Amino acid sequence: MPTDRAVGIHDLSFRTGSLVLTHAELSKHTGASVAKYHKGIGQQAMSLPAADEDIVTMAADAAAPVIERHGTDRIRTLLFATETSIDQSKAAGVYVHSLLGLPSHIRVVELKQACYGATAALQFAAALVQREPEQQVLVLASDVARYDLDSPGEATQGAAAAAMLVSADPSLVEINTPSGLYTHDVMDFWRPNYRDTALVDGKKSMVAYLAAVDGARRDYQAREGLPIEKIRTVCYHQPFTRMAFKAHRHLLDGAGVEADTAAIDDAIAPTTRYNEIIGNSYTASLYLALAALLDGDDELDAATLGFFSYGSGSVAEFFTGRVVPGYRARLRTSAHLKAISRRRPIDYNTYRRLRTHPLPDDGAQHRLPHQTSGSFRLSGIEDHQRVYETVHASADIA
Ligand code: CAA
Numbered sequence: 346m347p348t349d350r351a352v353g354i355h356d357l358s359f360r361t362g363s364l365v366l367t368h369a370e371l372s373k374h375t376g377a378s379v380a381k382y383h384k385g386i387g388q389q390a391m392s393l394p395a396a397d398e399d400i401v402t403m404a405a406d407a408a409a410p411v412i413e414r415h416g417t418d419r420i421r422t423l424l425f426a427t428e429t430s431i432d433q434s435k436a437a438g439v440y441v442h443s444l445l446g447l448p449s450h451i452r453v454v455e456l457k458q459a460c461y462g463a464t465a466a467l468q469f470a471a472a473l474v475q476r477e478p479e480q481q482v483l484v485l486a487s488d489v490a491r492y493d494l495d496s497p498g499e500a501t502q503g504a505a506a507a508a509m510l511v512s513a514d515p516s517l518v519e520i521n522t523p524s525g526l527y528t529h530d531v532m533d534f535w536r537p538n539y540r541d542t543a544l545v546d547g548k549k550s551m552v553a554y555l556a557a558v559d560g561a562r563r564d565y566q567a568r569e570g571l572p573i574e575k576i577r578t579v580c581y582h583q584p585f586t587r588m589a590f591k592a593h594r595h596l597l598d599g600a601g602v603e604a605d606t607a608a609i610d611d612a613i614a615p616t617t618r619y620n621e622i623i624g625n626s627y628t629a630s631l632y633l634a635l636a637a638l639l640d641g642d643d644e645l646d647a648a649t650l651g652f653f654s655y656g657s658g659s660v661a662e663f664f665t666g667r668v669v670p671g672y673r674a675r676l677r678t679s680a681h682l683k684a685i686s687r688r689r690p691i692d693y694n695t696y697r698r699l700r701t702h703p704l705p706d707d708g709a710q711h712r713l714p715h716q717t718s719g720s721f722r723l724s725g726i727e728d729h730q731r732v733y734e735t736v737h738a739s740a741d742i743a
Contacts, residue, residue, distance in 0.1 A: 348478040352471045353515035353666060355481070356415060358677050359633055360406040361623050362392040362489070362504035363718045365688040366696050371500060374693045382500055387586035387617065391503045391624030392688060393696065394489050395716035397723045400429050401437050401733060403506035404487035405444040406719040410680060411483070411508050412445055419481040419512070422473055423453045426462030426486045426628040430455065431731065433538065438485060444721050444733055459534065460582050461656025462486070463507070463628040468662070470511035471520050478513035485509075488627035490584075493542050494700060501585045503624020507632040516675040517639065518650070518666040525565025525663040527557050534657035541703065550657055554588065555595045557661035558653060562599055565663045571649065573600040576665060578612040579651035580634040584625045586617035589634070592653060615641050622685060639668070640678040646670040687718050715742055 367390045368382035382388050394403070404425065425438030436455035441447075456462040456469075463486030470482035487506035492498030533550035536543045562573070579596065581589040590613050597604050604612075616634040618641055620626075626633060631654050639645065645668040655661045691699075704726060705711050712725040717736070724734045 348475055348513055350478055350513040351515065351519040352474045352478070352513050353511065353519040354467075354509050354517045355512040355515040356411045356510040356675065357507065357517055357632065357636055357639070358407050358410050359505055359507040359619075359629065359636055359681060360403050360684045360719060361626070361688065362394040362398055362403065363688055363716060364393040364395055364691050364699075365390050366393055366691055366693070368500065370693055375495070375499070377500070385587065386500060387590070387621055388500060388624060390622045392505060393502070393691070393699065394504045396699065396702070397713040397715060398504075398717045398719065399431060399723050400427050400487035400489065400506065401431065401440040401444070401731070402717060402719055402721040402723055403504065404437070404485040404508065405441045405721040407487070407506040408441060408445060408483060408485060408508035409720060410677065411510050412447070415481070415510055417447055419479060420447065420451055420483050421477075421480045422470065422482045423447070423451055424456060424466035424470060424482060424484050425453070426456045426466045426484070427488055428457065428459050428462070428536070428627045429488045429491075430457065437487070440731070440733055441485060444735065458660045459656035459658050460584070460627040460630060461654050461660045461662065463632060464652070464654035464662050467509065467511065467520070468524065474511055474513055482511040483508065484511055486628035486632060488629060490625035490627050491542050492545065494697070497547050498543065498545050501625050503626050505623050505626035505629045505633060507629040507636070509632060516669055517672050518635070518668055521665045521667060523565060523568035523570050523664070525561040525563065525568065525570060527560030527564060527661040529553070529556065529560065529659050531657075531659050533659065551588065551591070553657065553659050554655050555592065557655050557659055558592050558595050559599050561653065561661045561663035562596055566600070571665060573597065573651075574602050575649060576651040577645070577648040578616065578638065579653055580616050580631055580638060581613075581653045582631045582655045583617060583620040583634055584630070586621045589613050589617060596653070619681070619685070636681060639672060640676055640681060643673055645672065689718070718742065
């Protein structure tokens with residue numbers, strides 16, 4: 346039977362790639378002013394995956410503490426959202442299912458629509474829980490944002506995964522209806538199957554993003570959503586963090602709500618703290634914005650938050666959620682800060698070397714060096730199969 350109980354995010358955990366390249370280091374080689382990166386696009390550093398990390402290892406790392414806290418008894422569905430799919434057929438979530446030792450009575454599926462996929466997963470999860478409130482759904486969002494070397498997009502890369510447990514009577518955020526939806530066929534950012542870097546028209550993508558803010562906000566209001574001024578702040582998809590400030594200005598102007606620059610800065614800055622040092626993580630980015638807001642602000646009990654999810658191509662959604670009073674007791678702030686601080690800084694030449702050694706596609710046996718500081722690793726490739734393993738505490742890191 347459908348439930349009247351609130352449904353939403355019961356737990357939220359994220360992990361990021363084990364390596365970090367600062368924009369100060371990048372600027373020495375691109376010739377761009379570091380102020381352009383720090384202020385113009387709002388990025389200080391970007392996470393990069395080590396040689397033995399990918400969307401599966403990051404997602405397993407993000408999800409392991411969620412499983413440890415809540416167990417697996419009620420999980421019936423695992424939804425894995427990604428733009429950085431590793432297989433045309435098999436869902437990346439099946440590898441995570443195996444690494445985490447989840448029971449067999451779970452459906453696992455992968456979702457794709459650029460950076461929007463995790464929001465689709467969250468809404469599908471909420472609908473499943475509405476139908477069967479004893480069920481919990483594990484939503485994973487994991488991506489490596491990768492653009493061509495020496496392209497303008499290079500400064501907006503990153504890598505991270507978010508894990509969310511969706512349940513009835515959630516501890517963190519109740520997801521409200523209605524949603525404002527917007528789909529428009531546009532070639533602003535895309536990645537044909539034969540490429541491992543995205544193609545992008547940067548300026549067009551920013552225009553497309555802002556058009557989607559309008560479209561989703563209009564649909565939200567047409568469906569009798571809350572007046573925008575009743576929303577405390579909005580977590581935006583953050584391809585680079587300045588985009589969120591631009592988007593909020595655009596949202597408020599479109600809704601006829603007056604706000605000066607300081608008010609916009611105050612509202613949005615708390616949502617950007619993680620993404621400005623991690624970079625774009627496509628599907629996970631919006632939920633890292635939520636994590637930053639919850640982890641950094643202790644006065645959000647019962648606050649209404651807005652969420653704007655954008656996936657190039659394009660599909661967007663605007664919706665709201667209510668922060669559950671007492672949420673602070675369920676946060677994972679210290680683990681999130683540890684995941685960031687454990688990253689190993691690399692210089693530009695090391696970054697270039699990592700980028701010019703793609704995974705082999707000859708089907709032969711290849712071993713990968715142990716570089717990750719996470720709990721799971723891609724140990725190699727064999728017969729065209731990815732081989733994953735759990736890292737034992739005593740293992741040496743290369
Ligand atoms: N000091 C301060 N600011 C400076 C500066 C300096 N010395 N030099 C430049 N700036 C400012 C510029 O004025 C500009 O700000 P405004 O947009 O407010 O005018 C900003 O820094 C960026 O400068 P440019 O426009 O010259 O930068 P660029 O041509 O190198 O490209 C970019 C920037 C388009 C974001 C590029 O990095 C890119 O293509 N990134 C990938 C695409 C992307 O992220 N698109 C976002 C929307 S699409 C989406 O959201 C989906 C997704 O995840 C990809």
